[in-house]
Amino acid sequence: MAVRNPKEINIEQIQSILNSNNLPVPAIGTGQAFGEEGLSFTHTDPLIRQKAIERIKNQITFAKNFNAVVIIGLVRGVVGKGEDRDEAYKYMLYAFDECASFDDNVKIVIEPINRYETNLLNTVSESLEFIEELGKPNVGLLLDTFHMNIEEPDIFESIKNANEKVFHFHVADSNRWHPGAGHIDFQEVFKTLKHINYNGFVSAEILPLPDAGSAAANNIAHLRKLFTD
Template sequence: MKDMTAEGGFRYSYNSLVYAGEDLAVSVDRVARFGYDAIEVVGEPEQIDAKRVAKLTQDAGIGVSSICSIYTPERDLIHPDPDARNTAIQYVKDLVDFAATMECPTVVVHPTANMKIKALADPAQEWQWAVESIRNAGEYAAPRGVSFSLECWNRFESYFLNRLEQARRLWAETGLTNGGVQGDTFHMNIEEASLADAYRDSAGVLQHVHFADSDRTAPGGAHIDFVPIVDALVEIGYDKYISFELLPALADPFSGGRHEEFFDRYTERAIRVIRAMEDLVRTRRTLGGKG
């Protein structure tokens, strides 16, 4: 497996979520063929054989960067019903075991269900439930060598944790040391005043990064300027994964269906465009200028 950290570069991954219905053997082969260091695997332990994925990735010479957790209404870490919260905590613990089997370092965490846009209880109480639930699962993860990445979503997908400063505050309150926060450029393009500064302000606690352009396709096709973002990541010494989470322009992007451009075309474009920007930024910095 390639160790880009030793070479002073980013590590690149592609989220298999968009490879809807495809056998993971084909997905792993594609990601390896286009030069990625790892693949991000969908967080459905009952549907995906972790031991098979571990073997596939090992044979392909890549790793598993992260688990793209799927937070449905039944997986709500801040639900008012304690039994429902316990069910959600158990889901995250199951993801920890799932990740550990694949030697995957990171499980993505969001405190509530995707597309839940209204609180079901007092906000202060929900915040406390988030702290307690994440701490509970995180303490289970630590001895198993798994870290958490607390992700922010835009306001149209969640009312809870929209900006990185909120995630940093919540993470600090858990008291956990195995993990940190995560910014996704698609969500950040809606919520952050400056994407580069939001990453820069997360130095030391940035665990994982999702890249997508403003229309959630591969970088280089819409209006996000990734050069200052890449420069910020280089500046803070970010040495973990940049994973491309790309999804089609549907009201429900998780509804399935095969969208051909997200397979070979966007898989190739994503790493080519960002790797070129990384090279540009690092060259400029070596020559004494900023990216």
């Protein structure tokens, strides 16, 4: 569930819809705060950085209702032209530390995102190093096969290296359509997830193409086939 600002959400209403449809919420996406309001952990303006941290703390409180993980995608920020990379990294580290300490019981996941969308934490190995430096057990990784196809030298080795730090998992094929529309070997992806004993959710974060209904149906059909083959 992608939420820009949890303060504007009626939790009872959401929960009643979820209950009546028997739906869990595995994860809360937070990228809209960056896309629509420009909030980020690495902004040069300390007030905006603080607002971003407060927003994520609200998301943590919100996520707790659903036992969901909080996804840190683009809200972590970028290093802008002429800006200092080390400083941005330090701001990001501070923000993650603040958020991770806010509630030990809520899991926060870093999504390695491809180079075209950010220049901070593109690869699994960079993100694992960052998590080690941070030293917070409730911070792990959200791996996404679309991004991994661009950034990881070997998608399956990267999943193995991330191992127990994989807290959430996104499937999308190489072209960001539903699994089966591109050239990623999802059979091997699931074999690798099994190998690392991953037992969390697998969510599709895919383009609604050719339309949203077909994308969802094709996703389910392809994944089901892999599990029964």
